[in-house]
Amino acid sequence: MIISQLSIAPVGEGTSLSKYVKIAIKALDNHNIKTKTNDMATVIETADLETLFNAVKDAHNAVINTGAKRVITELKIDHRLDKEVYIGTKTKSL
Amino acid sequence: MIISQLSIAPVGEGTSLSKYVKIAIKALDNHNIKTKTNDMATVIETADLETLFNAVKDAHNAVINTGAKRVITELKIDHRLDKEVYIGTKTKSL
Amino acid sequence: MIISQLSIAPVGEGTSLSKYVKIAIKALDNHNIKTKTNDMATVIETADLETLFNAVKDAHNAVINTGAKRVITELKIDHRLDKEVYIGTKTKSL
Amino acid sequence: MIISQLSIAPVGEGTSLSKYVKIAIKALDNHNIKTKTNDMATVIETADLETLFNAVKDAHNAVINTGAKRVITELKIDHRLDKEVYIGTKTKSL
Numbered sequence: 001m002i003i004s005q006l007s008i009a010p011v012g013e014g015t016s017l018s019k020y021v022k023i024a025i026k027a028l029d030n031h032n033i034k035t036k037t038n039d040m041a042t043v044i045e046t047a048d049l050e051t052l053f054n055a056v057k058d059a060h061n062a063v064i065n066t067g068a069k070r071v072i073t074e075l076k077i078d079h080r081l082d083k084e085v086y087i088g089t090k091t092k093s094l
Numbered sequence: 095m096i097i098s099q100l101s102i103a104p105v106g107e108g109t110s111l112s113k114y115v116k117i118a119i120k121a122l123d124n125h126n127i128k129t130k131t132n133d134m135a136t137v138i139e140t141a142d143l144e145t146l147f148n149a150v151k152d153a154h155n156a157v158i159n160t161g162a163k164r165v166i167t168e169l170k171i172d173h174r175l176d177k178e179v180y181i182g183t184k185t186k187s188l
Numbered sequence: 189m190i191i192s193q194l195s196i197a198p199v200g201e202g203t204s205l206s207k208y209v210k211i212a213i214k215a216l217d218n219h220n221i222k223t224k225t226n227d228m229a230t231v232i233e234t235a236d237l238e239t240l241f242n243a244v245k246d247a248h249n250a251v252i253n254t255g256a257k258r259v260i261t262e263l264k265i266d267h268r269l270d271k272e273v274y275i276g277t278k279t280k281s282l
Numbered sequence: 283m284i285i286s287q288l289s290i291a292p293v294g295e296g297t298s299l300s301k302y303v304k305i306a307i308k309a310l311d312n313h314n315i316k317t318k319t320n321d322m323a324t325v326i327e328t329a330d331l332e333t334l335f336n337a338v339k340d341a342h343n344a345v346i347n348t349g350a351k352r353v354i355t356e357l358k359i360d361h362r363l364d365k366e367v368y369i370g371t372k373t374k375s376l
Contacts (some may be wrong), residue, residue: 002319003227003228004228004230005227005228009290009293009354011293011297012135012295012296012297013294013298015268015270015271015292015294015351017120017293018278018281018282020171021278021282022282025282033298036227037279037282038224038226038231038279039193039224039231039275039276039279040186040189040191040192040229040231040264040278041193041228041279042192043226043227043228044254049154049155050151053150053151055149057143057144060143060171060173060316061163063142064141064173064175068175068262069174069175069176069297070172070173070174070175070176070297071168071171071173072171072172072173072291073168073169073170073171073173074168074169074170074171075168075169075170075171076166076167076168076228076281077154077165077166077167077168077169078164078166079154079158079164079165079166079167079205079227080164081158081162081164082163082164082203083203087227088227088282089227090206090209090227091225091226091227093206094207094209094210094213094223094225097321097322098322099322099323100344103199103204103260103348105197105199105203105363106200106201106202106203107200108200109199109200109257109258109364109365111199112372112375112376114315115372115376116376118300119376122288131316131373131376132319132320132368132373133285133286133287133318133325133369133371133373134285134286134287134358134360134372135287135322135323137320137321137322141373163203164203166197170322171324174297176297177297181321182321183321184300184303184321184322185319185320185321187300187317188300188304188307189290237339237342237343241335242336244335245331245332245335248331248359248361249331252361252363256363257362257363257364258360258361258362258363258364259359259361260358260359260360260361261357261358261359262356262357262358262359263355263356263357263358263359264355264356264357265342265352265353265354265355265356265357266352266354266357267342267346267352267353267354268351269298269346269350269351269352270351270352277283278370
């Protein structure tokens, strides 16, 4: 699986962002992918890039659709081909 | 336009990454989008998210296709709706 | 408190990075700061920037000291002054 | 030299950030380090981590001192020990 880290935040809509995080997570959930949100980002597990990018696009657009005038989205993809990895695999090996 | 910042790097293929940067840039260039590479990342200007994600997917896959066993891709999207922005706009206002 | 997200990884030392993650976490732990590691990064809670940067410097140098020839360290700092925030605060409000 | 990528932005102070970018760059300039600002970040060249962290701390605090209530700072450090690298080296090899 591809493990990714996503954060989406509007700029200029006040300092409280939890409303937008909820909206983004709801959009991800529509894609039936495994996600785990921590204090700084949401970790996502997907079988392929296509599924990931579709989910990220929907989450980004969901925040845009709140009327936010500037949105910063950050995605870090860790794509490993030598080993099958899932959410939880990396922290288990620590 | 949407202004983004992209970096793609294999892990475990040696310390020299310029070969992979060239491959990623070549893949981006096939999409006829404006890009500008600096010492740490490539800045990309696209009209929409669709075009951006298609280009990033191709660049990521081009590095995967070299045989790299683990690839880290990082994308930061700055999507502004209150003002038309291009590559060069932000540095000009400094 | 300042909430940050840290990842430290050597480039060119193979695809398995868990050994280096352990070394970095051990270095952070010497600073008696609260940390929580997820699949993509370690979240850190510190009272000030000074403490954070000292801990990050030690963790980065600990990975350098393994003999790694190229190390990429990524730090994202979320510094909020309008509200007292701790590890767990942000996910609780979701 | 250590090559880094820095971005500092307040959240909740409007969508226009160029004022804050200027303040951060001015703080970096006080450290007599080489910097090069692009559309998404500022690339920094420093001899060591100490110099880098002192400069980043000043730049972060300069944005805090404008009265911003939440500031996000992102730093990516590329520390290479097998080869001497400067700003411009990496793009020249492309």
